Amino acid sequence: MPFVNIKITRDGATAEQKAELIKRSTQMLVDVLGKNPATTVVVIEEVEMDNWGIGGETVTARRASGK
Numbered sequence: 410m411p412f413v414n415i416k417i418t419r420d421g422a423t424a425e426q427k428a429e430l431i432k433r434s435t436q437m438l439v440d441v442l443g444k445n446p447a448t449t450v451v452v453i454e455e456v457e458m459d460n461w462g463i464g465g466e467t468v469t470a471r472r473a474s475g476k
Contacts, residue, residue: 410450411438411442411448411449413434413438413449413451413452414452414454415430415434415451415452415453415454416453416454416455416456417453417454417455417456418455418457418458418461419455419456419457422453430451431451431453434449434451435451
């Protein structure tokens with residue numbers, strides 16, 4: 410049973426976009442590895458931008474500085 414965990418910042422991904430991520434991730438595992446889509450699990454975790462750091466800064470700070 411494949412398990413895919415997608416982590417994104419919580420800043421505006423729509424329900425439709427998340428559904429597309431689930432659909433395409435599942436299909437990729439079917440196409441590449443021959444996995445059964447009925448047993449493929451995809452979880453999307455949305456992380457607050459203050460809880461996601463890159464290069465020693467939060468995403469909030471990076472975006473505010475234009476990085």
